[in-house]
Amino acid sequence: MGLTLVARNNPLASSREQLKRLAATQACVPFGERLARAKLAPLQATGISVFQINVGKFCNQSCRHCHVDAGPERSEQMTRETAELCIKALALTDIPTVDITGGAPELNANFRWLVAQARALGRHVLDRCNLSVLLLKPQAGLTEFLARHQVEIIASLPYFRPAQTDAQRGDGVFDKSITALHMLNRLGYGMEGTGLSLNLVYNPVGAFLPPKQEAIEAQFRRELAQRHGITFNHLYTITNMPISRFLEFLLESGNYEGYMERLANAFNPSAAAGVMCRYTLSVGWEGTLYDCDFNQMLDLRLARGLPQHIRDFDATKLHSRPIVTANHCYGCTAGAGSSCGGAVT
Amino acid sequence: MDTYYNPRDLGKFVDMGKGNKELWDKFMSYYSAVFAEGALTEREKALIALGVSHAVQCPYCIDAYTQACLEKGSDAEEMTEAVHVACAIRGGASLVHGVQMRNAIEKLSM
Numbered sequence: 001m002g003l004t005l006v007a008r009n010n011p012l013a014s015s016r017e018q019l020k021r022l023a024a025t026q027a028c029v030p031f032g033e034r035l036a037r038a039k040l041a042p043l044q045a046t047g048i049s050v051f052q053i054n055v056g057k058f059c060n061q062s063c064r065h066c067h068v069d070a071g072p073e074r075s076e077q078m079t080r081e082t083a084e085l086c087i088k089a090l091a092l093t094d095i096p097t098v099d100i101t102g103g104a105p106e107l108n109a110n111f112r113w114l115v116a117q118a119r120a121l122g123r124h125v126l127d128r129c130n131l132s133v134l135l136l137k138p139q140a141g142l143t144e145f146l147a148r149h150q151v152e153i154i155a156s157l158p159y160f161r162p163a164q165t166d167a168q169r170g171d172g173v174f175d176k177s178i179t180a181l182h183m184l185n186r187l188g189y190g191m192e193g194t195g196l197s198l199n200l201v202y203n204p205v206g207a208f209l210p211p212k213q214e215a216i217e218a219q220f221r222r223e224l225a226q227r228h229g230i231t232f233n234h235l236y237t238i239t240n241m242p243i244s245r246f247l248e249f250l251l252e253s254g255n256y257e258g259y260m261e262r263l264a265n266a267f268n269p270s271a272a273a274g275v276m277c278r279y280t281l282s283v284g285w286e287g288t289l290y291d292c293d294f295n296q297m298l299d300l301r302l303a304r305g306l307p308q309h310i311r312d313f314d315a316t317k318l319h320s321r322p323i324v325t326a327n328h329c330y331g332c333t334a335g336a337g338s339s340c341g342g343a344v345t
Numbered sequence: 346m347d348t349y350y351n352p353r354d355l356g357k358f359v360d361m362g363k364g365n366k367e368l369w370d371k372f373m374s375y376y377s378a379v380f381a382e383g384a385l386t387e388r389e390k391a392l393i394a395l396g397v398s399h400a401v402q403c404p405y406c407i408d409a410y411t412q413a414c415l416e417k418g419s420d421a422e423e424m425t426e427a428v429h430v431a432c433a434i435r436g437g438a439s440l441v442h443g444v445q446m447r448n449a450i451e452k453l454s455m
Contacts (some may be wrong), residue, residue: 164420204415211418215388218417 003062004071005245012248015068015299021247022327028258030265038269039205041137043278043323045291048315052099052124053078053086054293055108057285061130063156063169063243065246066205067297070103077091078285082111082310086283087117089313099280099292099340100297101128106142115149125151128340131180132326147187152197154236154340155181160223164205181230192231200235201342207255209266209335213343236342237261241294263330271337274344277323283310291323293340294331300324355405388417395424396431 004011012018028034057074059066076136078086090098098118105111105127113287118125129148132242134143146153155177162174169177181198182192190198200220204210217235224230241257250256277291287310290296303322305315337344362369370402389399391413398406 054410161420161422163422186445208412208415211388211416215386219388246384 005069005074005248006161007071010248012251015297018243019246019300019326021251021256022242025257025260025327027261029073030328031266031325031327034264034330035325036270038272040211040269040272043272043275043325045319045321045323046278047319048093048095048279048281050097050099050276050340051086051090051093051095052103052280052282053083053114053298054103054157054247054282054284054310055083055105055114056103058107059102059104059130060107060133060136061104061170061173061216063130063203064249065168065243067244068103069244069297070320071129074103076121077108077284078110078287079111080113082285082286083114083314084286085112085287085310087311089310090118090123091121092313093315095123095281095315097124097126099126099128101340104130104133106139108132112271115151117261119149119151120338125149126154127151128154130154130169131157132178133154134183135176137224143183143187143189147189147196148172150195152199153183153184154199154201156201157181157200157220158203158205160227162221168203168205177232178228179227179269180210180341181224185230190230195337197234198232200232201236203240207240207250207253207259207287209262210239210338210343213237213336234342236340237336237338238340239331239334239338243294243328244297256318260327260330263334266334267269267330267345268333269333271335271344272333274339275329275332276341276344277332277341280340281318283343284292287311289313289318291321294328295324298326300326350404352404352408354442355409358405377437386412388415390417391417392419392423396427396430399433405421 007286012121032041035043057068057070058072058077059070059074060072062071100111100114102108108131126304133139154297156169156177157165159178165174165177166172184198187196188194189196202210202216202220212217213236220235221232224232242250242256242263250259270279277295281290282292282296284290284296287301289308289310290300291302301308304325306317306321331337365385380387394406395410395414398410411424
């Protein structure tokens, strides 16, 4: 039996079930009400500077906190046809950044094509990488490909010691991650003056908020350099979203209401004003459009009346669209805020 | 079942301001200043607080500073060492009083 909610026939595999659970939260007022109190409702986009493409749910890892419910047994993958629609839409715009995620995005057969096309359009490309994928034999030459195209790597590493990393990401993942980071450093990633950015992502290994980004970044920099001789550019802290497998963990461990209370008590209007959905457009593996990757996993589509699929992409209509929210959004507005690029404030 | 300690009471800590707001405000202002980043980092201060929480055996403090340590970037390994520091000092404090015992023995014995 696989580790994904889908493979285990867990009711939370259904986005509807997750939304039902989120809506029934006792520990906080509905997110929309909290936004209104902060005079931020309705939340609206301010443009699109990040074109985020989720190429599918297939992954070589099954991390316990995964908001995608990704894993080796998932088969959903973006086709070349949909990838072409993404590039066609992108070409109509001057959106500067293409953020490719998954699953393990590199395992999509169209990944390298997408990267090459986006780079040919002059766009900055981010690869959300789980690191261990770089060691898979069929992926030989991947790191060199990424370096050649100057792809920025956003790599998950929840802690600088093995126990926490393996507890969240699977046995042996820490050692593989360190090996992959050495490979990237050897190519110039994370080294000053190379133009090859290597940024790490810290996710709490449990039901608590992340530390201050600059404090944990300094700690990681010191520990990874001393213990493993590894360097990197920045570390981003990302709050775990109370959805999918992390939601399952929260409910099963009896931490759900406490975690939601913690998120809601830490609601920060400044963070809410700067959330990533205000400047991101998220495209699903089937081409469906969303405000962010989390809404995508909850199947919360764009507001009615807006283009719903990448084939109908219209930058003008999407530019200042109203953002669809629910209680999981407390995850992005707590404390210093959280986005795919780390803390917001 | 009634107990002297209720985890939910930690959330009522602020009610202590109802008896004397001025003293409460002064305490909270001092408390915030103590835990702010200074010569010691917030993470180091949270680890000290966790150790002290065990020394004074305050369940509210243990809950609060376990969470705080995790949220400042510490892990179970560091936190366990902090508790051992508290344990060593408490144990040492008992043991060093043995000198007083020995002094008494010496005085009383032939």
